[in-house]
Amino acid sequence: MCLICGARFRQLTNTHLRSHGMSAVEYKQRFGYNRGRPLMCRALSRLYAERAVLSGLASHIRNRPIVTDPELRRRGGMRPVTLEELLTRRDARRAAERGAS
Numbered sequence: 001m002c003l004i005c006g007a008r009f010r011q012l013t014n015t016h017l018r019s020h021g022m023s024a025v026e027y028k029q030r031f032g033y034n035r036g037r038p039l040m041c042r043a044l045s046r047l048y049a050e051r052a053v054l055s056g057l058a059s060h061i062r063n064r065p066i067v068t069d070p071e072l073r074r075r076g077g078m079r080p081v082t083l084e085e086l087l088t089r090r091d092a093r094r095a096a097e098r099g100a101s
Contacts, residue, residue, distance in 0.1 A: 011044055
């Protein structure tokens, strides 16, 4: 149930909350909900959980490549391009500092 207009829903969507000029985060803060609590009825939450189990979604979620692949852990999850970008920005910043001195 929407605590602003009193309408009944299975799930309070961002679309409905936008009609009241707020986001889900603002709604939860205003009415004292936990940030992690879904804005849906328990029946719908159970239905989604059952579907996830049937489709094998849980097995995909539990597979974390950064945990199982030592190479990814060694790199800290960084892409090779990210390191290059970092070094390029650092060099540009140092050159700018030298130019300002």
